[in-house]
Amino acid sequence: MLKLTPQQVYPTLSQHMLVDGFRKMVVDLQRSEGSYLYDSLNERRYLDLFSFFATSPIGHNHPALKTPEFQEKILSVALMKPSNSDFYTTEMAEFVATFSKHAMPEHLPYLFLISGGALAVENALKAAFDWKVRKNFQKGHTEEKGTQVIHFREAFHGRSGYTLSLTNTDPTKTKYFPKFKWPRITNPKLTFPLDDAGLEQVIALEKQAVAEIEQAIHDNPDDIAAMIIEPIQGEGGDNHFRKEFFQQLRTLADENDIMLIFDEVQTGIGLTGKMWCYEHFGVQPDMVAFGKKTQVCGFMCSKRIDEAENNVFHESSRINSTWGGNLVDMV
Known part of the structure; x- marks a missing residue:
């Protein structure tokens, strides 16, 4: 592999890629430490308030990741990198056992x-x-029905195929790409500082949102498969919701055979004081999507899915990927 200096990074990348990240900064992977990033282009150290899109919860070059035992283990995994979807290892089983116990x-x-x-x-x-x-x-039913997803205004759920129909923050991220016209609901977000007038307004917005959901269900009988929400909307503006609203969503999902999905890719893994943000609200979702701070991503699911025989957790190849999650991220 070619050896380059920090001064060559931007000219090299710019020849082939859109270089629109943090300008005039080249991260030094060895000299970054703890809460600080080291910029090898300008020989400066920065307090890191970004943490790579909130994916680095323990900082940079944590001592526990520098031990000979850990580095030997992660190197052996990185050198082989099996496709976890079909080949199983003790390392993968250890991760699943640990994740199951703690998260x-x-x-x-x-x-x-x-x-x-x-x-x-x-x-x-x-x-x-x-x-x-x-x-x-x-x-x-004799034909496929169950193809729509209720979601909320100012939501961000990603930029892949289905998620493009849900994300509605910066239009630059979704415009010109084909999307489904799934029901988009008013997000009854709290406004801080919260006073009596603000609370009254939020309750009115909650009633409006519930009415919109009920109308969507009425207009699309038996065709709503899921209702998805971020417990705290991130990119949409740090938008918080009342626990009473989440409880209403749970009731609507139960009454209408709809999966309630919480997207905790941003809010999960202790960021709000509990392992999962939804645990503050006294509501149990049917599925929770996670990522970022967990490194490996995915979703957890309740046994409600067993109401349907041969669901994706029992029938092979319904959902899958080559790597089945990156084993390096698990270790």
Whole structure:
């Protein structure tokens, strides 16, 4: 492989790629440490308030990741990098056992792993579509039905195929790409500082949102597979919601055979004081998508999915990927 200096990074990349990240900075992977990034282009150290899109929860070059034992283990995994979807290792089993013990709530026993938060959401949606269509067949439908997703204004769920129809923050990220016209609902976000007038306004917005959801269900009978929301909307503006609203969503999902999906790619893994943000609200979702701070991404699912026979956790090849989540990220 060619050897380049920090001064050659931008000219080299710019010949072949859109270089629109942090300008005039080249990260030094060896000299970055803790909460600080080292810029080898300008020989400067920066306090890191970005942490690579909130994917680096323990900082840079943590001592526990520098031990000979860990480095030997991660090197052996990186050199081979098996396709986890068909070849199993003790390293993968150790990760799943650890994740199950520390991060998986009892009501979410099923686990799917993949690389990337958008694909975590994407496959949760596919699992919901599969579940809904199969349930409709069990009810007597003779054609596929269960293809729509209720989502909210100012949501960001990724930039892959299905998620493009959900994300509606910066139009630059979605314009000109084909999208489904799925029901988009008012997001009854809180405004801080919250006073009596603000609370009254939020409650009115919640009623409006519930009415919009009920109308969408009425207009699309048996065709709503899932309802997805970020417990706190991130890119949409740090938007918070009341626990009473989440409880209403749970009731609507139960009453109408809809999977309630929480996208915790941004909010999960202790960021809000609990392992998962939804645990603050007294509501149990049917699926939780995760990523970023977990490195490997995916979704957890409840046994509600077993209402449909031969669902994606029992029938081979319904959801899958080459790597099945990156083993390097698991180790």
